[in-house]
Structures are given as C-alpha cells and as structure tokens.
Amino acid sequence: MSISARSQPSSREAAPQAVVIGVSAGGLNALSAILPQLPADYPLPVMIVIHLPPDRNSVVAELFDEKCALTVREAEDKEDILPGHVYFAPPDYHLLVEADHRLSLSSEEPVLFSRPSVDVLFETAADVYGEGLIGVILTGANPDGAAGLKAVMAAGGRGLVQRPDLSYASAMPEAALEFSPQAEALSLEQIAEKLREAVSI
Amino acid sequence: MDAEVTDVTPVGNVKTEDIEIRLLLEAIFRRYHYDFRGYAMASVKRRLIQAREHFHCQTFSALQDLILHDPGMMTAMLPYLTVQVSELFRDPLYFKAVREKVVPHLKTYPSLKVWIAGCSTGEELYSFAILFREEGLFDRTLFYATDINHDALKKAEAGVYSLDRIKLFTENHRLSGGKGSLSDYYNAAYGAASFDKSLRKNVVFSDHSLATDAVFAETQMVSCRNVLIYFDRELQDRAISLFKGSLTRKGFLGLGSKETLRFSSSADAFSDFAHDERIYQKRDGT
Numbered sequence: 001m002s003i004s005a006r007s008q009p010s011s012r013e014a015a016p017q018a019v020v021i022g023v024s025a026g027g028l029n030a031l032s033a034i035l036p037q038l039p040a041d042y043p044l045p046v047m048i049v050i051h052l053p054p055d056r057n058s059v060v061a062e063l064f065d066e067k068c069a070l071t072v073r074e075a076e077d078k079e080d081i082l083p084g085h086v087y088f089a090p091p092d093y094h095l096l097v098e099a100d101h102r103l104s105l106s107s108e109e110p111v112l113f114s115r116p117s118v119d120v121l122f123e124t125a126a127d128v129y130g131e132g133l134i135g136v137i138l139t140g141a142n143p144d145g146a147a148g149l150k151a152v153m154a155a156g157g158r159g160l161v162q163r164p165d166l167s168y169a170s171a172m173p174e175a176a177l178e179f180s181p182q183a184e185a186l187s188l189e190q191i192a193e194k195l196r197e198a199v200s201i
Numbered sequence: 202m203d204a205e206v207t208d209v210t211p212v213g214n215v216k217t218e219d220i221e222i223r224l225l226l227e228a229i230f231r232r233y234h235y236d237f238r239g240y241a242m243a244s245v246k247r248r249l250i251q252a253r254e255h256f257h258c259q260t261f262s263a264l265q266d267l268i269l270h271d272p273g274m275m276t277a278m279l280p281y282l283t284v285q286v287s288e289l290f291r292d293p294l295y296f297k298a299v300r301e302k303v304v305p306h307l308k309t310y311p312s313l314k315v316w317i318a319g320c321s322t323g324e325e326l327y328s329f330a331i332l333f334r335e336e337g338l339f340d341r342t343l344f345y346a347t348d349i350n351h352d353a354l355k356k357a358e359a360g361v362y363s364l365d366r367i368k369l370f371t372e373n374h375r376l377s378g379g380k381g382s383l384s385d386y387y388n389a390a391y392g393a394a395s396f397d398k399s400l401r402k403n404v405v406f407s408d409h410s411l412a413t414d415a416v417f418a419e420t421q422m423v424s425c426r427n428v429l430i431y432f433d434r435e436l437q438d439r440a441i442s443l444f445k446g447s448l449t450r451k452g453f454l455g456l457g458s459k460e461t462l463r464f465s466s467s468a469d470a471f472s473d474f475a476h477d478e479r480i481y482q483k484r485d486g487t
Contacts, residue, residue: 077430077459078241078437090459093430096243099219102434104241105459107427108248108284124243 014156016198017132018081018097019044020125022118022148024051024140026168030188031064031138035086037192040069043199044134046086047075047103047125049095049116051140061088077105089116096124114144122148131156134198136191137183138162140172146179158198159183160191221261222246228265229282233275235349236412237282239436245282252281276352283350284431287324288369289331289362289383292458293376295426296332298478300378303453304336307421313342314420316447318411318440319428320346323357327386328377329424330400335380339403345418347409358406360396367394411440416447423448426457434464441465445483454481 023030027050038046052058058074064086065072075087081101089095094106094116111117122135122145135152137145139162153159161177163185164170177183186194211217222245226238237245249261256274258264268274290296307313315333317326326346333339348354362370367389374383387394409417411428423444429437444454445467454471456479462468471481 076461076463078434078464093459094244096241096247098241098243098433104243105430106244106284107286107430107457108244109286120247124247127243127246 014131017129019046019134020122021048021136022145023138026139033188034192035068043083045081049089049118049121052091058091075103078102094120097128112144118145119148123151126151126155133157136160137176139167139169141169143175146175149176150179153180161185225261225265228269239433241433248281279350285321289324290328290373290377293373295478296377298475302475316345316420316423318425320348321353327396331386344404346406349410354406361393364392364394416443420447422453424455429460438465441467445470448483450485452483
C-alpha cells in the first residue's frame with residue numbers, strides 16, 4: 001500500500017463542527033443573552049442541557065424559537081443533527097450525541113443528581129466531534145458540567161465559561177474552571193461574540 | 202525475493218477503543234447470543250467505560266477476554282448493558298390515556314392478550330395489571346412480560362420493591378386516575394412492598410429479545426416504553442415491525458413519551474391514537 005493511499009492527518013486548526021452548552025440556575029436569562037445573537041445562517045448545531053424541574057411539556061424550546069433566528073427544538077430521539085439548529089434536552093432525559101451525528105435520549109440514572117446531565121452531553125459530544133467541539137458552561141448552582149468540559153478540552157476542543165463573578169449562580173462555572181483552568185472565562189456578551197467569530201473566516 | 206520491512210501505522214480516524222467495543226459486542230453475541238450490536242452506541246460506550254473501571258480492566262479488549270472465558274462475567278455485565286430504570290405508573294398521563302381512551306375499546310373483546318416488551322424488573326407490568334383489575338379487564342387478559350435479562354425477569358416475577366419508592370408509585374397511581382388505593386395491592390414488611398401474587402396469575406414471564414427473536418403471539422396491545430431509545434434506527438425498525446406483526450387489526454401500541462414511529466418503515470401501518478401520550482393504533486388491512 002502506498003503512502004498516498006492513506007488518509008491524511010487532520011489539519012492542526014480544526015474547523016468547529018458543533019457547540020454544546022450546559023446551564024442551570026439563572027439559565028433562561030443567560031441563554032437569552034447568547035442564542036438570539038447567533039445569525040440565521042449560523043453553520044453549527046447547538047446542543048443544550050438546561051436543568052429544569054421534570055415536566056414533560058417544557059416550553060423552553062418554543063420560547064427561544066420565537067426569540068431566535070435559528071431553528072430551536074426540543075431534541076427527538078435518533079434525529080439527525082443539522083447545522084443551524086438548536087436542540088434542547090427534554091426534561092428528565094439525558095441527551096447524547098451518536099457517532100453518526102444523530103441524537104439519542106436516555107432515561108438512565110441521573111448523574112450528579114441531574115437528568116439531563118451536562119456531563120453526559122459534553123462527554124459524548126467530545127467523543128464524536130473531538131477538536132471540532134466548543135463547550136460552553138454558564139451560570140449554575142451545582143458542579144455538573146465540570147467533568148464534561150474537561151473531556152471536551154482533553155479531546156482538543158475549546159472551552160468557554162461564564163465568569164463566575166458575573167454569573168447569577170457561580171458554582172457551576174467555578175467548578176468548570178477548576179477542572180479546566182485553560183478554559184476562557186468570559187462575559188455573556190463575549191461568549192456570544194466568540195461563538196460568532198469561531199465560524200467567520 | 203526479500204520481504205520488505207516497513208513501519209506500520211494506524212489508518213483512518215476510527216478510535217481503537219471504538220473498534221474494541223464493536224469486537225466486544227460481536228464476541229458477546231457469538232458466545233452468549235445476547236445481541237447489543239444494534240444498540241445506540243453513545244450510551245453503551247458510557248456504560249462499558251463504567252464496567253471497564255469496575256472490573257479493573259485497562260482496555261475493552263481485556264474486558265472481552267474476561268467475558269469470553271467466564272460465563273459468570275457475562276451475567277455480571279448484563280446490568281451494565283441493559284438499563285433498568287422504571288417506576289409504577291411512570292408518566293401517569295400515559296396510563297390515564299390507556300384508562301380513559303384505550304380501555305373502552307379493549308372492553309369490546311371477550312379475551313385479551315397484552316405484551317409488555319422490555320419489562321425489566323416488572324414496574325410496567327404491575328401498573329397494567331392493577332389498571333386492568335380496576336377497569337374489570339384483568340380476568341379476561343393474558344399478559345406476556347418479556348425481557349432479555351433473566352435476573353430482571355426474576356425480580357419482576359417476585360414483585361418486591363423497596364418501600365421508599367412506594368410514595369412515588371402511589372402519587373403516580375393517583376395521577377393516572379387510579380380508582381382504589383395502591384396499598385390494596387401490596388403488603389409492606391421489612392422495608393419492602395410485596396405485590397399481591399394474584400396480580401401475576403395471568404402473566405407469562407419470558408426471555409425474549411427484540412433484536413434476535415420473532416413474534417410469538419397475537420396481541421391486542423403492546424406497551425414498550427423507554428426501550429427503543431437505547432436502539433439505533435435499524436434495531437428500532439426491527440422491534441416496531443415485531444409489534445406490527447403481533448398486533449391484531451386496530452390493536453394498540455404504547456411507546457415512551459419521547460419515542461416516535463417517525464423514522465420507522467412501519468410508520469404507515471399505524472395511526473396516532475393519543476398523540477401526546479404516544480399511543481398508536483394499527484390500521485385496518487396492514
């Protein structure tokens with residue numbers, strides 16, 4: 001077999017392929033400062049875990065769909081992940097990314113008392129997108145997401161964390177920064193800007 | 202001719218551990234005939250990582266070595282590969298819809314067969330048995346409760362649940378439109394609630410795999426909730442075609458609150474019956 005027939009190593013500066021966001025207490029306001037800032041032609045899928053009381057008929061996706069240029073939906077099991085779409089984990093289900101770029105739901109045990117779990121989304125997304133993933137941790141009062149963001153960065157992805165001093169609840173971003181000191185600590189406005197810049201050439 | 206010696210380097214972007222997982226699942230299938238090859242891999246991988254840590258293996262290949270050479274290890278692995286999280290009357294609105302919308306149709310049949318597919322440790326089965334008793338259908342119904350996990354089936358057959366779960370079960374039962382008190386159906390002792398054995402008298406517990414087995418009976422209702430989400434689309438399709446094959450015309454299929462027939466090739470064989478509760482009805486002539 002000749003060398004030329006082998007697959008080429010990927011370029012060092014990997015193009016971003018997807019965004020994952022984890023957020024808890026104070027999450028609706030924080031997301032309101034970011035999601036509406038993304039343009040209609042935003043080329044990445046955005047997958048979000050927000051901790052809410054278990055309630056089958058969550059209206060969060062509908063609420064943001066009205067506010068945003070992007071298409072915002074509650075994730076359905078085994079649907080294809082499409083660019084420019086925002087997917088919320090349904091209440092009481094974990095959201096996972098499959099290698100064939102489809103979404104899976106799971107009613108396995110809560111992780112760190114959370115279902116959906118930020119860690120579960122981030123770890124499975126990191127496994128699939130590797131260095132093409134941007135992980136974002138926002139306001140929250142528990143440590144869910146810290147291990148997940150660490151997995152994102154260990155796989156070569158990028159980590160953006162809301163500055164704890166600017167967060168409604170600081171425990172979640174603090175834990176994330178403790179696990180991943182090299183992650184960028186930013187304001188919500190800066191995070192929105194970074195997400196736009198990441199895809200501009 | 203001299204052999205040419207060249208350095209070998211890995212090819213392609215597939216991770217070694219993903220190759221190992223595929224091989225492990227293939228080994229489990231060939232050795233023990235448990236078929237997890239069509240499961241949704243993101244969740245399987247997470248649980249295999251937990252198993253790898255629990256059994257102190259460096260790699261999935263090392264785990265495979267243990268499993269292939271020790272049937273006891275396969276038994277110990279099953280809880281990692283099957284998800285056993287349920288509760289009585291989980292999603293009470295589903296059972297309310299069964300009670301208020303499906304039962305009136307079922308009452309027109311002189312005898313009934315109901316298949317609880319992927320019954321795990323039995324919570325779904327007891328929910329149906331109690332509901333059918335309250336609605337006067339129990340004595341004319343034969344239930345099939347199936348799962349691939351023999352240990353889970355044994356627990357289902359025993360019908361004993363931790364007493365600290367009863368509060369949730371009782372609230373769910375009430376929200377489902379339950380007519381009596383849930384406490385009429387169990388005895389509490391030593392921190393456990395033991396469900397009345399009369400609830401099991403019309404029940405056949407059986408090993409059955411949606412991945413490898415065929416249809417075994419004609420049924421008027423199939424309830425299979427939060428099972429399909431652990432399958433990939435192809436295996437989901439196989440399972441749904443089994444349900445279609447089992448159901449009589451105008452039979453009912455109940456799925457989990459986030460499961461859908463949308464991606465199934467059998468979708469046309471069903472119509473929405475209670476949309477929000479994910480209850481479907483098999484169409485005429487399919």
